[in-house]
Amino acid sequence: ATAAACSDDPPPATAVSPRGVVAFHGPRQAGIITDAQDRLAFAAFDVSAGVSREELRTLLVGWTAAAARMAAGQAVADDEAAPQSPPRDTGEAIGLTAGNLTITFGVGPSLFDNRFGLASRRPAALADIPPLPGDNLDPLRSRGDLCVQACADDPQVAFHAVRNLRRLAQGTAVLRWFQLGFGRTSTTSSDQDTPRNLMGFKDGTNNIKREDAASLDKHVWVGADGDQAWMRGGTYVVTRRIRMLLESWDRDYLRDQEQVFGRAKASGAPLGAAEEFDPVPLGAKDAGGELIIAADAHIRLAAPASNGGVTLLRRGYSYTDGVNQETGQLDAGLFFIAFQRDPRTGFIPVQRRLAASDALNEYIQHTSSAVFAVPPGVRDGRDYWASGLLA
Numbered sequence: 001a002t003a004a005a006c007s008d009d010p011p012p013a014t015a016v017s018p019r020g021v022v023a024f025h026g027p028r029q030a031g032i033i034t035d036a037q038d039r040l041a042f043a044a045f046d047v048s049a050g051v052s053r054e055e056l057r058t059l060l061v062g063w064t065a066a067a068a069r070m071a072a073g074q075a076v077a078d079d080e081a082a083p084q085s086p087p088r089d090t091g092e093a094i095g096l097t098a099g100n101l102t103i104t105f106g107v108g109p110s111l112f113d114n115r116f117g118l119a120s121r122r123p124a125a126l127a128d129i130p131p132l133p134g135d136n137l138d139p140l141r142s143r144g145d146l147c148v149q150a151c152a153d154d155p156q157v158a159f160h161a162v163r164n165l166r167r168l169a170q171g172t173a174v175l176r177w178f179q180l181g182f183g184r185t186s187t188t189s190s191d192q193d194t195p196r197n198l199m200g201f202k203d204g205t206n207n208i209k210r211e212d213a214a215s216l217d218k219h220v221w222v223g224a225d226g227d228q229a230w231m232r233g234g235t236y237v238v239t240r241r242i243r244m245l246l247e248s249w250d251r252d253y254l255r256d257q258e259q260v261f262g263r264a265k266a267s268g269a270p271l272g273a274a275e276e277f278d279p280v281p282l283g284a285k286d287a288g289g290e291l292i293i294a295a296d297a298h299i300r301l302a303a304p305a306s307n308g309g310v311t312l313l314r315r316g317y318s319y320t321d322g323v324n325q326e327t328g329q330l331d332a333g334l335f336f337i338a339f340q341r342d343p344r345t346g347f348i349p350v351q352r353r354l355a356a357s358d359a360l361n362e363y364i365q366h367t368s369s370a371v372f373a374v375p376p377g378v379r380d381g382r383d384y385w386a387s388g389l390l391a
């Protein structure tokens with residue numbers, strides 16, 4: 001199947017302007033294939049009881065206008081507040097640059113229950129992620145009716161964006177969960193250096209890159225064959241809060257750490273190869289006839305070759321939420337974010353394979369899970385998020 005034609009996807013060299021402003025309007029939402037920024041503020045919201053479909057639509061119209069302004073480096077409103085009323089912008093981003101802020105919006109499966117008459121418009125691809133082996137999920141940090149992913153190179157800019165959208169939602173939607181992330185763990189273009197995750201490994205080497213339009217159409221964008229017209233040109237995002245058992249990991253010896261991933265820690269090269277971007281030699285064996293990249297190595301099990309050709313656009317962030325008070329151990333890890341055209345053929349089967357036998361499982365625990373449909377972009381100042389769904 002082919003994705004909806006989209007001649008004005010962000011071109012490689014100009015997606016981020018010199019002023020640090022990423023275009024908000026366009027056929028795709030920003031924050032998917034635009035350069036991954038350094039910081040994340042991700043929020044899920046639930047629509048409040050008794051809110052009508054029209055009130056939901058009004059919220060999304062207001063959110064879109066505010067998001068467009070914040071992405072341009074402007075306050076939510078530029079009126080001088082009357083001394084007797086609260087300022088319409090909370091103010092902590094005044095004087096800061098836009099910091100390449102992107103605000104990406106999605107809707108969760110629960111929005112399609114009987115509250116808004118949307119049940120017949122739920123795409124088949126948008127269903128709760130089923131329980132998966134090894135899950136230890138916190139329901140209070142999982143799922144949600146709506147989501148907002150704010151990414152920026154300045155943590156205060158990202159936080160400000162979510163805080164102000166929350167403020168505008170007063171009376172219409174409540175925050176369900178909120179995750180801050182520091183340090184990107186992916187690259188979304190060939191221009192970006194590969195960052196390292198909290199386990200010290202380069203992460204994002206074999207990610208889909210923005211320049212690879214054919215892979216984006218194959219794996220990320222919903223094509224003309226999507227069962228719901230309002231989602232064509234959009235995508236689906238899966239988020240997983242994955243705690244790393246860093247105390248155990250930090251006691252593991254280097255050779256074993258490298259075998260867990262199947263890559264060298266210093267260079268990021270696949271074991272059995274020389275350079276980071278060399279092809280992964282999944283068939284290579286050592287002198288004793290043993291696979292150089294072990295049967296349970298993460299990159300073997302996650303590779304398209306092991307998953308019927310499927311892969312994902314990863315755009316996650318390292319996180320820490322301090323100390324686990326029960327164990328005294330760090331509560332830190334990867335807030336995994338992956339975009340794909342259908343989670344039923346993307347995240348779910350790949351994660352099933354990883355959950356079954358990934359050597360990394362000894363050192364991680366999945367603690368939250370969510371999936372959202374991410375509609376196509378906001379065309380211009382008259383359009384709004386998910387207009388195709390709610391118009």
Ligand SMILES: C=CC1=C(C)c2cc3[nH]c(cc4nc(cc5[nH]c(cc1n2)c(C)c5CCC(=O)O)C(CCC(=O)O)=C4C)c(C)c3C=C
Binds near residue numbers: 203261302333354364
């Ligand atoms: C279900 C999908 C995936 C989950 C969950 C996941 C968790 C996870 N990954 C790392 C670290 C690395 N992953 C790497 C590669 C990689 N991972 C996935 C998928 C999931 N990872 C894919 C599809 C790939 C690419 C495989 C390939 O085509 O070669 C790597 C290697 C570098 C890279 O290519 O990015 C690292 C390192 C952690 C720490 C983690 C959970 C905490």
Ligand SMILES: [Fe+2]
Binds near residue numbers: 298302
């Ligand atoms: Fe991975």
